Amino acid sequence: MNLAALVPSSGPFAKLLPVLLLLVSNVFMTFAWYGHLKFKSSPLFIVILTSWAIAFVEYCFAVPANRFGSAVYSPAQLKTIQEVITLVIFAGFSAFYLKEPLSWSQVGGFVLIAAGAALIFQK
Template identity: 65%
Template structure:
């Protein structure tokens, strides 16, 4: 498998873990804060186990600015799906427009 595909795949998987670590506890507001912090750290461990290799592999074909941009676009995409499907929150037109503008900015990062 190409390093580009491997890096993007690992970044996507790491972002799923990251999103659950950062926002998954919002469905469990009655849980003690110390508990959700510890659980989030546990989830984040797996995120790092994917993120670090993704950046190592990806840096062989992408610049760090490109890697970070890919990461952010994946993060917004994973977050949008998570927000709607897991948290049941609607994405409004202004969210979509803002995400779209960020994606437009990402386009320019890859211009030579």
């Protein structure tokens, strides 16, 4: 079954679906990359295998996000959306999961990155 044929290539849903899929994928990828930091005594081999398993699930969301998103966004726009989502997800993950709240300088840096990312969407 071709799922891409079921997804509209224009309209608000076509623009929203890739963003939602990227949000989900970034939650998984953040856990794959940083979740093990709470388990520093775990063997590295186990951490790597666990991270790979989590990253597989992440790819199951990221690849369709980019495939569907390419109908309405350029590759540069998709990458920019993904990077901004990554910053937002990581900020929450750092504060709530790792218990390491962001400093004002980190927040300021993220805001500047997001402002720069906005340029990608200017015509």
